[in-house]
Structures are given as structure tokens and as C-alpha cells.
Amino acid sequence: MVGSNRLSSRLLFLYIPLLLFTIFLLFPFYWMLIISLKPNSLLLNMRINPLILTQFTLEHYRYLFTNTDFPRWALNTAIVTFGATFLALTSSILMGYALGRFRFRGGNLAGTLVFLAYLIPPTLLFIPLSQVVARFGLYNTYWALILTYPTFLIPFASWLLMGYFRTIPRELEECAMIDGASRVQAMWRIILPLALPGVLSAFIFSFTLSWNEFLYALVFMGSGQMKTIPVGTVSDLIRADVFQWGPLMAAAMLGSVPVAVAYMFFVDQYVSGLTAGAVKG
């Protein structure tokens, strides 16, 4: 009796709510997947249940690679993502170390400014920034995004790393410096390896944010061959209200896979990064 009571309360208060959440949060992905695999002949037939996949085809994926610029968009996205992440991470490690480690006049102000920079959204800047990008001759080049993405990556990553650097005891590098290492050597050999989890979090976050970015990519690199996956998919695969749903969903799947995989591998770094960013500021 007690056991069945417990089970029914767990069903009611745990498993059923969890099931509802799972359906709500994952259904769009399920839909994305089945449409990307569904033959066109079945897609428009509303007499059969659209939620079930009765036959499947890889035709939409083949179409994506042979009839569209998708491979090029993927290349563009990868170049921009790694370029921006590398630049942002290098600057942020230095910035985070300075903010977390050094005592200097203006340190608090610098920390506050970095925090505020994190809160300035791209929608506030993109119009004048498009003219800055054009004036520097960067329009429709990889540099347009490699140099502008760090504006939202650096504040976040610096803040995150600052927190990590602060948790490492000062005595460690002081010992190294007494033993004759310079400040930079102590940082490179002693402190950075200890802050590696933080660096990994910052990397995963920068990677995801760059891969997912849409507005700057649309405005600064939105024409011809230079589109990223999100921009190319949204603007080239939807033409004059004619939706090619199969290839669209296939592109959405493929464009989501790298971040989903990166995230599945590093979910703990992700969560700790998220909370360090959200909780500590």
C-alpha cells in the first residue's frame, strides 16, 4: 500500500510533469528531424498523420549539399567562429587576469565597464556598426565578424575568467616569483593551467555564441557567398514565400549539431559558465 502510494505520488509530481516538459521542450526538434527525413510526396499529404515518419529519405540532405551553398556557409561559419573565439579568448584571459589579480587604480571601474559592456545588445549597435565595418573596408569579409563578435564575447568571458582567477590563491604565483619566475611566466605556467576549467567554459560559450549569432552576420556578411549557416538558411532557402521545408529542416538540423555536440560533451562546463556569468554577474 505504502509503496504504491509512493509510486503514484512520484508519477503525479515527478514523472508526468517531466514528461510534459520533455514534450514541450523537445517537440520542435523532433519535428525538425522528421521533416528533414520525410519525402516530399508525404509532406503535403494532410490525410496521413504528419507526426509519424512512415518512409524516410536523405534526399533533402543531398539537395542541401549539391543544390545550395550550404557547404560554403558551413565553412564561413567555422572560420568566423574559430577566429572570433580565438581572438576573444586571448584578450579575455589577459583582461580577466588583470581584473582578477592586479590591484590598480581604476580596477573597479574597469570591472564595472566590462560588466556594462556585457549588457549592451547588438540590436543597439548594428546600424552604426555597419558603417564602421564599411569604413574599415571589412564589409563582406570574415574580419567583419571576427572583429565584431568579440564585443559580446570579451565582456562575458573576461567576467567569467576574472572569477576563476580570483579563486586561485595568490601564494602560488608569489612562490613561483620568489623562485625567479617573472610575472608572465608565473601566469603562463602556474595560474593558467589551474584556471583551465574556466578557460574551457569560456571557450564553449564563445564558440556557441559565435556559431549562433545572426544579426551581425545578416547585416555585415549577408550577401553572396559569405553567408553563415543561420543567415544563408533563412535568406536563401526561403525564396518569395516558397518554402522548401525538407532542405530547410535539414539545414536547421545540421546547423544545430555542432553546438549540440559541443554542449553535450561539456554540459558541466556549460552550466558552471552559465551560472558564473549569471550568478556572479
Add this chain to the structure above:
Amino acid sequence: MTTAPASAVARTTALTWRERVRHWMESEPVLAYLFMSPGWIILLLFMSYPFFLGIWFSLTDRMVGLPTGEFVGLRNYRELLHDRVFHLTVINTFIYGFVTVPFKLLLGLLLALLLNQVFPLRNVLRAALLLPWIVPTALSSLAWLMLYDAVLSPFSWLLKNWGLIESNIAFLGSRTNAIISLCVANIWRGTPFFAVAILAGLQAVPQELHEAAAIEGANAVQRFFAVTLPVIKGIIVITTLFSIIWTFADFQLVYVLTKGGPANSTHIFGTFAWQEGIGGAGKLGMGAAVSLYMFPVLAVLSAILLRYVRSQEA
């Protein structure tokens, strides 16, 4: 030793000079500014500079493709105040940014409390349910675009199949429907963010306190308000403020789902600024003015957030 060789004196001063440089390079303020400079150069060039340039643009009639514009004072801002589409934009942004928040917060809190229980496959589920927030919004919005399709929507199909509706629902066909649809998609994307942030906060809730309260006879709801909530309050406030700021300044979800339509009735600041400044007429000045109308709200929210974070640190 009154007659020290000149070369020795030179060597001593050379050494002290070198030492001085080395000492200077090791000094904390110098290194701090040196280390911060790459980051600050990027932020100054691509954030501060365009910010002030945007203020200047908003005071001109500058167009895409023309080298300069005429100074027009506050004309762009005034015209927007009399623009019906802009009025709708303001209303929509507040609905989209603020009305969705209680839903995201409550659902996120509930999900976090569920995921904090012990059950099989907990880690897998925790990872999977964060996906809406992880994948590119432009791409997941495409899935929603099809879920909301006037002909192909599976929601319409299901409801028709169950005999609840006669004909398909026009999810994006009218302003009211479209705004509700946008909000639902936004709640879908934002809920996991709240859930994961709150779940992390729940780890700090002392279990002994929970058990003690249970022994004292407090039920689960009482325990939540007395023990759990005080611990996660800080996270809730900060997560909420972040979420409002990001949603208020969103772009891609609305751009993909409605592009501001039907008849420009579902724009938010971001998409309307894009249409005015880049997409449609190319009126850079006007677009910049639309963006800058966000600034007061963002500034107030940021100030609250900053004060709150400070008070938590102290």
C-alpha cells in the same frame, strides 16, 4: 676607491636602468593596463565608437549609400512618436520582453525543482532539456515557423483530428495570434535558461535545514518558501533581469517568424530598426533612432542589475 673606472660606473647605471624597466614591467598597474589593452581596443573600436556614432546618426537624415547626411536635430525621434507602427512596436516589445517573463520564471523554477529530484536518466534529461536555449535561435525558429504554418501546422492537424476546431488556425495571420505565437516560442527558448540557472542555485540549499523543517512538520510548500526560496532568490532576480534585457533587445526569433508582419503589426525594436535602417528604406538615421529608444529601458534595467550584483558581492 676614489678613482673608480668610468666603465664600471657606466655598467652600474646601465644595470639599474635595465632593472628599472624590468621593475616597471613587473609593476601591477602597468601590467594590468598592458593586459587589458587588447580587449579594450576591440571594445572601444567596435562598441563605444559605434555607440556614439549611432547617437550622431540618429540626429541626421543619413541614408545607406550616401556619404553624409544633414543634421536634423530630434526630427527622427519626433517622427517616430507620431508613427503608428512605432507605437505598436513599443507595445509589442513590452509584451514580448515583460509578459513572457513570469511564464519563463515559473516554468523554469518548476523544471529546476523537478530536475533536482533523484530519478533515472537525470543527467541525460538535464542536458537534453537545455537544447532550446543552446541551438541557434534562427534555426530553431524555422522549426516553429513550420509548426505555425497556415497549412502544414501539426497543431492544427491534431486539433482538427480531435474535433476541436473546424479549420486551421492562422497562428501568424493576425496581430494577436502572431504575438501569442511569438511569446510561446520565446517562452520555449527561455525556460531552460531559467531552469538551469535555478538548478545550480538549488545545489546551495542546505539539506539539513530541509530535513529539520520536515521534522518540525513543515510541508513541501512551506519548506520551499522558508528554506529554498531565500537561498535561490539572488539567482532568480539576476536571471530574470538578464532575461528581460535579452528578450527586450531580441531580433532573430521575430525576424524569422513574422519579419514584423502582418502589416508591420508585430515588430519589436530590433526588427523595426532593421527594417527602417537596413532592410527597407535604408534610412540609417531613422533606424539608429529606433534602436536608441531602447536605451533608457536598457539603462534602467542594467543599473538595477549592477546594483543588485554589487549588493550580492558585498
